[in-house]
Amino acid sequence: MGLGITGSLMLGVSAPTASAAEDHWVSDALTTFVRSGPTDGYRIVGTVEAGQPVELLEVQNDYSKIRTDSGDVVWLPSSELQKTQSVNARVPTLSAKVKSLTSRLDGIDQEWETRVADMKVGLETRQARIEELEQASNSQSSELAEARDKMGRMQALLDTQKQDLLVRYFMYGGGVAGAGLLVGLIVPHLPRRKKKRHGFL
Structure with a gap:
C-alpha cells in the first residue's frame, strides 16, 4: 500500500519478526548499501537508489528484508526505510x-x-x-x-406701457376737465340773443 511523506521508519526488534509484505521506500540518503543477511557481518551485495519503492518482507534485529523492483531479495538497515513516499518520488x-x-x-x-x-x-x-x-x-x-x-x-416693458397709459389717461382726463372748466367760464359771458316780442311792430 502506498503511504505519504513522513520521517524515517525506525524498526528494531530483538527477535525475528514475520510480517505481511508492505510497501516501503528507501530513505533519501545518497547511497544505501544492502547485504545478504540481517547483520553487519553479511557481505554487501549492492546498493539501492534513494527513494526507490521496495516491498518489506521481514524485520530482524536492526535490519529489514526487502524485495526490490527488480525482484532481488536483500537486507538493509531498518533505519534506511520509511513508510512514506520519498521526496524524490x-x-x-x-x-x-x-x-x-x-x-x-x-x-x-x-x-x-x-x-x-x-x-x-x-x-x-x-x-x-x-x-x-x-x-x-x-x-x-x-x-x-x-x-x-x-x-x-x-414684464418691465408691460409696466412701462401701463405707466405710459396711465400718464396719457391722466393727461386726457385733465384736458377734458380743463376744457369743461374753460367752457363753463366762457359760456356765462357770451351775449344772449334778445327774444322778439310777438304782437308789436
Missing part, C-alpha cells in the same frame, strides 16, 4: 499539482481580468450617461434662465 506528482494550480491561477487571473474589463466598460458607460444628463440639465438650466430673463424684460 513525489517530485513528479508535486510538479503536476503545481502545474495544475498554476493553470487554475492563470484561468482565475484571466477570468478576473475579463470581469474587471467588463466592470470598467460598465463604469465608462454610466459615466458617459451621467455626463449626458448633466449636459442636458445644464442646457435646460440655461434655457430656463434665458426664459426668465425674457419674462423679466417683457
Whole structure:
C-alpha cells in the first residue's frame, strides 16, 4: 500500500519478526548499501537508489528484508526505510499539482481580468450617461434662465406701457376737465340773443 511523506521508519526488534509484505521506500540518503543477511557481518551485495519503492518482507534485529523492483531479495538497515513516499518520488506528482494550480491561477487571473474589463466598460458607460444628463440639465438650466430673463424684460416693458397709459389717461382726463372748466367760464359771458316780442311792430 502506498503511504505519504513522513520521517524515517525506525524498526528494531530483538527477535525475528514475520510480517505481511508492505510497501516501503528507501530513505533519501545518497547511497544505501544492502547485504545478504540481517547483520553487519553479511557481505554487501549492492546498493539501492534513494527513494526507490521496495516491498518489506521481514524485520530482524536492526535490519529489514526487502524485495526490490527488480525482484532481488536483500537486507538493509531498518533505519534506511520509511513508510512514506520519498521526496524524490513525489517530485513528479508535486510538479503536476503545481502545474495544475498554476493553470487554475492563470484561468482565475484571466477570468478576473475579463470581469474587471467588463466592470470598467460598465463604469465608462454610466459615466458617459451621467455626463449626458448633466449636459442636458445644464442646457435646460440655461434655457430656463434665458426664459426668465425674457419674462423679466417683457414684464418691465408691460409696466412701462401701463405707466405710459396711465400718464396719457391722466393727461386726457385733465384736458377734458380743463376744457369743461374753460367752457363753463366762457359760456356765462357770451351775449344772449334778445327774444322778439310777438304782437308789436
